[in-house]
Amino acid sequence: MELVSEPGDPGRPNEDFASVGLPASGQGGSLVVLDGVTPPQDGGGCLHSVPWFTARLGGALAELTVSLPDVPLTELLSRALTRTADGHAATCDLSHPRTPQATVALARWSPESVEYLVLCDSALLVESDDGTVTALLDDRLARLPRSALATDALVDATVRNREGGFFTAAADPSVAARAVTGTLPRDRVRALAALTDGAARWVERFHEGDWADCLTLVRKEGARSLVDRVRTLERADADRPAPRRGKTHDDATVVYAELWPRRPQ
Template identity: 35%
Template sequence: MIVEAGLACVPAPGRTDEGCEDHGALGPSAMVVVDGVGLPAGGCRHGVAWYARQLASATLAAVATDDGPLADGLASAIRTVAARHRDCDLAHPDTPSAAVGVLRIGAGSVDLLSLADVAIAVDLGADGLHVVVDRHAEARAGLAEAGLAGHRIGTAAHAAAVAGLLAERETACNRPGGFWVAAADPDVARRATTATLPGAGLRRAVVCTDGASWPVDSGVWNWPDTFALLDSRGPYGLVAAVRELEAADPDGVRHPRVKRHDDATVAYLRVLP
């Protein structure tokens, strides 16, 4: 199997690459995408961008060298990164955390893992399109689009609605009955949504943060449309198409969202004939 892969990690407009809280990593047989979350006062002197980069590289190293369950690899990576900043306050509720998506091509199979809303779509040709995404955060906090509908980005009403969503998410984060994100506790890796698909029909696959997948979630386009964009424009072209949508609706009237722009990361592969 000859695989061509590409990666785009694009900060939100106005943010530098160094401040981008997304990160991606590619290996010969695996792709990892991380969407960092946290606050500057979260007890860690390194910050969210540092955490996202560390977790992406550690996860790729763990899953690429072991054919065991992806959850085991993610748990090992969380443990490794926690050890790298054990002098920080890792018990702080706003310590850096992240959503994670992993795809690994094995001997005859494709393994997938999604933790806290990084989306993975796999095109198996005649065997159809398969999507894996952890939706626990949305189920607990309510769909952002519904909660923000009618509120223009930048207004007090929008800020209040966002604050309500964030407060709801905070009460549910890494708690039974809520949703789970990677932070300092390796056991949360067992809460991820996983799947194993047959590898024989693999044609294309994409792993992306919600900064790149929100048009699918909002019904602007679907996963076949996404693959068509990736085939014609590549990962950076897909992010550019997302930015075009955001620029055409800067106040979030047609497409309600938490913020005007978000960091966007896309890892894409296709099998060459």
């Protein structure tokens, strides 16, 4: 396993969260990646920061994915959201459309299977035993027309956590049922890579390669190399004449896990 997480701006806290877990039995593992959504200047009705939220939601998921191996990932996300919401419901307006929230990428493996869950625009890459790489994505945000994303106010009023729009993990535990989920045979999965959109820019924004190229880069050169390459591309993009493609730098997180073949029984 390898994990790299870096803030987009060294002067601001990293709003991403990442963890890996290995049960004491040594028979499986899990990974958790969250990308916190930067709030508006009014704070989104919450006294707490996005890193406060992602640390608590991510910490709950890291514990639950290992301690409750027979509970589906959707149920674990629902429980983690409830636990996190209970931690600040008495002091904060959890109904605010910008209450702290995050994208989610989860994977958990046992000797028999690999389970996954993706919510919003983080990416989970799966390399199969024949070398094929599949990107497991929740593309609802990417499919929205640019006109629907013209301003933060429009997004919050019409498409954020709404039918026909996109969903993030905020305070409502029922959003877990909206995630992209599935199960794969363990012996068909060679490796996994989870990326926040700040790291996935290498593919999605700068078009330096496809998802298979991205996973190959991480495997051969390491997760740090992917983040470093993204930073180089971002700096070059900042020198381009306006209009530029979104904010210059973003928090970037990569978790890579190689799953060795299941041992014969």
